[in-house]
Amino acid sequence: MERLILSAALGCAMAIMSSAPATVLAAPASNVAWTGEMRQLVASGDSARGQQLAAGCASCHGAQGVSEIPDYPHLAGQLAAYTYKQLRDYQDNTRAPSMMGALVATLSDQDMADLAAWYASLPLPPPTGAIGEAQAQAVTLVLQGDGKRLLPPCASCHGAHGEGALVDVPALAGQSAPYLKATMHAYRTGQRANDIYARMRSMAQMLSDEEISALARYYANLAP
Ligand code: HEC
Ligand code: HEC
Missing domain, CATH: 1.10.760.10 (Cytochrome c-like domain)
Structure with missing residues (x-):
């Protein structure tokens, strides 16, 4: 009887153990969820303040959000919610670590919303060439x-x-x-x-x- 209970308990523990890694792996792709509060934060972005903060980004992304370095992304004209989400994702490493990680480490949520508003206020980059x-x-x-x-x-x-x-x-x-x-x-x-x-x-x-x-x-x- 005792042995039966023990093996039942063991089986149960094994089932929990084998399901545990799956739970751990199921981390969310992003911690940004588009709640009303989050949308409001992005909408409250102050582009004038964002422009000041963006002085630290210009060496790589250009003063007007158009990068002069071919491999680096342009940010001009991008949707504010997208830019905000990427900055958050870099900050908590849900977007693969890159040279962006250290640059966003000290930004507050409001800083990120302001930066996103600044880039969204600029026109999209001009096309590189004709579609052949x-x-x-x-x-x-x-x-x-x-x-x-x-x-x-x-x-x-x-x-x-x-x-x-x-x-x-x-x-x-x-x-x-x-x-x-x-x-x-x-x-x-x-x-x-x-x-x-x-x-x-x-x-x-x-x-x-x-x-x-x-x-x-x-x-x-x-x-x-
Ligand atoms: C030293 C160069 C450098 C600086 C400075 C820099 N970035 Fe970046 N940024 C990059 C590179 C390179 C990538 C592409 C990385 C990748 O593939 O994830 C990138 C990607 C991004 C992206 C994602 C673009 C997209 O289309 O998904 C955003 C948003 C961004 N940077 C914003 C900023 C902001 C805001 C600042 C200033 C606080 C900044 N960056 C400063 C080099 C830089
Ligand atoms: C079902 C909707 C959907 C479709 C269809 C779709 N995309 Fe996307 N795409 C997205 C979303 C959402 C993102 C942003 C994801 C994130 O937050 O990283 C994205 C991001 C991207 C990016 C990254 C942009 C950047 O600045 O880093 C590229 C490139 C891209 N998509 C290309 C494509 C191409 C090419 C196709 C067609 C083959 C396509 N997508 C079809 C929804 C879609």
């Missing part, structure tokens, strides 16, 4: 997706002109091609995993290298 024929493949993926792979059109989320959409779907128009390519590869490998519901990771996994390059060039050359 080589990008036909990208055009189909952007506007139609691919039913065979259950791949939705990029434009259904990112907007017909790559202008982004509420709440946190980023604008892509005029973004740096090398940056777009690198970040799509990072979603594909899971190195970047801060997209809520794995919306981008699941899609990037279905894209080939060639498609990622074509899409990066397409968006870099797209006029908003």
Whole structure:
């Protein structure tokens, strides 16, 4: 009898132990949740104050949010909620550590909302070049997706002109091609995993290298 109880207890403990790692792994992609309070904070962003704070960002992202370093992202014209979310994600390491981590460590929530408001007040970066024929493949993926792979059109989320959409779907128009390519590869490998519901990771996994390059060039050359 005693042995029976013991083995039942052991079985139970084993079941708990084997389910424990799964619970630990299920950490959220991001700690930003779009509650009313969070939306209000982003909406309260003071772009004049943000502009002052952005002096520390200009060496890499440009004084007007257009980076002169080819691999670094432009921030001009980006949706405030998206920029705010990325800064929060860098701060708590839900977005893969990069040189951004140390730069955001001391920013308050209000600082991040102010910075986001400043960049959102600027026009989107100008397109890098014309959309050439080589990008036909990208055009189909952007506007139609691919039913065979259950791949939705990029434009259904990112907007017909790559202008982004509420709440946190980023604008892509005029973004740096090398940056777009690198970040799509990072979603594909899971190195970047801060997209809520794995919306981008699941899609990037279905894209080939060639498609990622074509899409990066397409968006870099797209006029908003
Ligand atoms: C030393 C160079 C450097 C400085 C200074 C810098 N950044 Fe960055 N920033 C980067 C790089 C490189 C990336 C891309 C990193 C990655 O792939 O995650 C980046 C990414 C970002 C992103 C994500 C863009 C996107 O499209 O997802 C935001 C937002 C951002 N930086 C804001 C800022 C702000 C605000 C400041 C000032 C407080 C700042 N950065 C200062 C280099 C810099
Ligand atoms: C279901 C909606 C949805 C679809 C469809 C979608 N995206 Fe996204 N995408 C998002 C969201 C949401 C984010 C921001 C995730 C985060 O917070 O990191 C994002 C982020 C991105 C980024 C990162 C931008 C930056 O500045 O770092 C790129 C690049 C991107 N998407 C490209 C694409 C391409 C190319 C397609 C089509 C093959 C596509 N997306 C289809 C929702 C979508």
